[in-house]
Amino acid sequence: MSDDIERLLAEVNKTTSGGSSGGSAKNTPAKKSRGEVESAKSAGGRLAFAVVAAAFLGVLGFVFGLFMPFFGTIETGGGAAFGAFLTALVAGPPRWFSS
Secondary structure (H helix, E strand, O other), X not given: OHHHHHHHHHHHHXXXXXXXXXXXXXXXXXXXXXXHHHHHHHXXXXXXXXXXXXXXXXXXXXXXXXXXXXXXXXXHHHHHHHHHHHHHHHHOOOHHHHO
16 A cells, blocks of 8 residues: 555656656655554553543533533533543544654
């Protein structure tokens, strides 16, 4: 699959550079080893991001519940934490979290 991507990038580069067939070294994509890719994926962690998101939004939900007359603080904070945990667990961490 990466060969297809590299071939497509080479065609785009050839088209945008005016049709010259020689590609320079700075325009070729860098290849990463499998270890670098795996360490980049596991550096932040899906579960760690979900816990941080749940804690942060749980506190915000608790504070929001202080100002709402019909909702309790514990229910609002718990619901926000539970929803944030599930959403972050399914969506996964953004790129900035693992770098």
